[in-house]
Amino acid sequence: MTSARSSRAARNRWLPEGRRGPMPWIIGIMMFLTVLSAACALGLGHALTRLRGDLAGGYTIQIVEANAAKRMQAVRGISAYLDSARGVRTYKVVPEAQMLAQLAPWLGEDARADELPIPALIDLSLRPAAGSARVTQIEQAVKRILPSARIDAHQGYLAPVEGLMRTLMWLAGGLVALMLLMTGAVVVLAANSAHAAHRGTIDIIHMLGATDLQLARLFQRRIALDAALGAMAGTVSAAALLWLLDSNLHVSQSELAGLIRLPWRSVAILFGLPLFAVLVAALTARITVMRALERNL
Amino acid sequence: MERVIQFENIGLRYGADAEVLRDINFSLSAGGFYFLTGASGAGKTSLLKLLYLAQRPTRGVLRLFGEDVVMMHRGRLPGFRRRIGVVFQDFRLVPHLSAFDNIALPLRVAGIEEKDIAGPVEEMLAWVGLGGREGALPASLSGGEQQRIAIARAVIGRPDILVADEPTGNVDAEMAKRLIALFEALNRLGTTIVIATHDLPLIGQIAHAQMMRLDKGRLIDPTGALRFPPASPARDDRAGLPLGKPQ
Numbered sequence: 285m286t287s288a289r290s291s292r293a294a295r296n297r298w299l300p301e302g303r304r305g306p307m308p309w310i311i312g313i314m315m316f317l318t319v320l321s322a323a324c325a326l327g328l329g330h331a332l333t334r335l336r337g338d339l340a341g342g343y344t345i346q347i348v349e350a351n352a353a354k355r356m357q358a359v360r361g362i363s364a365y366l367d368s369a370r371g372v373r374t375y376k377v378v379p380e381a382q383m384l385a386q387l388a389p390w391l392g393e394d395a396r397a398d399e400l401p402i403p404a405l406i407d408l409s410l411r412p413a414a415g416s417a418r419v420t421q422i423e424q425a426v427k428r429i430l431p432s433a434r435i436d437a438h439q440g441y442l443a444p445v446e447g448l449m450r451t452l453m454w455l456a457g458g459l460v461a462l463m464l465l466m467t468g469a470v471v472v473l474a475a476n477s478a479h480a481a482h483r484g485t486i487d488i489i490h491m492l493g494a495t496d497l498q499l500a501r502l503f504q505r506r507i508a509l510d511a512a513l514g515a516m517a518g519t520v521s522a523a524a525l526l527w528l529l530d531s532n533l534h535v536s537q538s539e540l541a542g543l544i545r546l547p548w549r550s551v552a553i554l555f556g557l558p559l560f561a562v563l564v565a566a567l568t569a570r571i572t573v574m575r576a577l578e579r580n581l
Numbered sequence: 582m583e584r585v586i587q588f589e590n591i592g593l594r595y596g597a598d599a600e601v602l603r604d605i606n607f608s609l610s611a612g613g614f615y616f617l618t619g620a621s622g623a624g625k626t627s628l629l630k631l632l633y634l635a636q637r638p639t640r641g642v643l644r645l646f647g648e649d650v651v652m653m654h655r656g657r658l659p660g661f662r663r664r665i666g667v668v669f670q671d672f673r674l675v676p677h678l679s680a681f682d683n684i685a686l687p688l689r690v691a692g693i694e695e696k697d698i699a700g701p702v703e704e705m706l707a708w709v710g711l712g713g714r715e716g717a718l719p720a721s722l723s724g725g726e727q728q729r730i731a732i733a734r735a736v737i738g739r740p741d742i743l744v745a746d747e748p749t750g751n752v753d754a755e756m757a758k759r760l761i762a763l764f765e766a767l768n769r770l771g772t773t774i775v776i777a778t779h780d781l782p783l784i785g786q787i788a789h790a791q792m793m794r795l796d797k798g799r800l801i802d803p804t805g806a807l808r809f810p811p812a813s814p815a816r817d818d819r820a821g822l823p824l825g826k827p828q
Contacts, residue, residue, distance in 0.1 A: 294689055300677040488673045491635060493663030494690045496656075581637060581655060
């Protein structure tokens with residue numbers, strides 16, 4: 285065991301242990317941005333899933349009728365239908381007082397329902413198994429009771445926001461892919477430059493019978509160490525920033541905080557990114573040096 | 582007698598230049614001792630490069646240990662290189678490695694365990710007169726000392742073929758004699774020795790050696806009939822050489 289370790293140590297000295305170049309810094313900065321982008325993508329993805337889950341099966345029935353008596357009659361008719369309709373989980377007629385309270389900032393405190401053509405609203409929640417055919421069926425039944433009534437899906441209200449969130453999520457995901465690609469490109473440059481700098485030593489060791497793999501491993505180890513150093517620094521910095529943001533959101537006790545808080549699975553993915561980056565760096569270094577060596581005899 | 586090296590109609594050119602080696606035909610027997618001579622620019626170093634597989638010929642057939650290395654996949658070449666010890670004219674020591682680590686390099690490349698390396702390396706260092714200088718870096722050694730390290734590195738793995746380019750060019754007469762004795766001892770153990778040199782007295786020291794002469798890229802009389810000067814009497818300074826193969 286000790287002999288194997290000392291053999292490895294002796295092999296690792298084949299290339300001079302010079303001053304570390306800028307690679308750990310570059311990898312560190314890229315890892316910092318990668319982790320932030322990935323956190324953004326995962327957070328948005330998580331928020332989208334939560335939003336879809338919260339709004340799935342939610343509908344509002346609007347009963348638009350200026351005549352208050354007819355409006356109330358329609359509400360009673362529709363309620364009676366919903367009591368027996370299949371696929372309905374719950375429904376609730378929104379109290380007129382609640383609607384007036386919500387409209388007070390615009391209409392004034394002394395606004396009266398019998399003076400204003402305010403529609404009646406029914407919040408409807410369907411069972412998850414209820415498909416679009418069931419929704420159409422309910423809509424047709426409601427329109428038979430009052431042709432001017434209409435059903436709006438809650439998911440429809442958030443469609444533009446959802447589209448924006450999805451776009452941002454893919455953008456952040458694209459940035460992660462781009463950063464990892466850039467990491468590979470930086471490693472290719474670093475490996476080629478290291479190979480050129482140590483060409484004399486490599487030629488000697490090659491002439492003594494070293495295989496391409498033996499030589500490539502020297503570079504692979506060195507670049508993997510640089511990448512690990514940079515990835516660790518970048519990840520720790522990004523994690524600290526994310527923790528700070530999370531703490532601030534938590535203190536604000538906003539609903540947003542709960543919506544974008546990352547589950548453990550996503551946190552594990554974030555901490556897996558630096559490992560993946562080190563693997564990418566090591567593999568890229570190995571392939572690059574092997575290719576460079578193949579150009580010689 | 583087994584032929585370890587065979588050259589058949591070998592030609593070598595660098596890029597679009599004229600051939601530096603032309604129509605080279607010879608074969609060397611296992612356990613032979615050969616000198617390669619010729620004026621500067623005759624192509625000695627190029628021929629040695631073909632021998633130690635730093636270069637492939639541009640035409641002809643080159644067989645090492647019975648296998649054609651011209652068409653051989655490059656992945657197999659390291660195995661052949663490990664069987665060939667090389668003393669480069671410019672020594673080519675690894676500048677950041679100590680004398681010890683430079684000599685140990687072929688053994689480490691071959692994957693020999695660290696515990697089996699120290700003994701032979703220290704013995705070899707002592708034999709080339711550099712005992713106690715294990716930690717010295719090449720830059721702190723004289724030209725002659727560097728040359729001795731290069732020779733120690735070439736022979737430590739007891740290669741099947743030893744190729745040396747002017748191996749005694751930078752050492753005094755006494756050390757040259759010791760180095761030639763080392764080569765002879767290695768030769769007695771079965772290593773084929775090929776030495777490129779201008780040093781005619783050196784050639785005269787090996788009674789059974791054959792000489793090949795290159796002139797403007799062509800080999801003149803590869804049979805050894807042109808041997809010159811005549812061999813000196815056998816010497817008795819060959820005992821006690823540190824050539825035990827590391828286990």
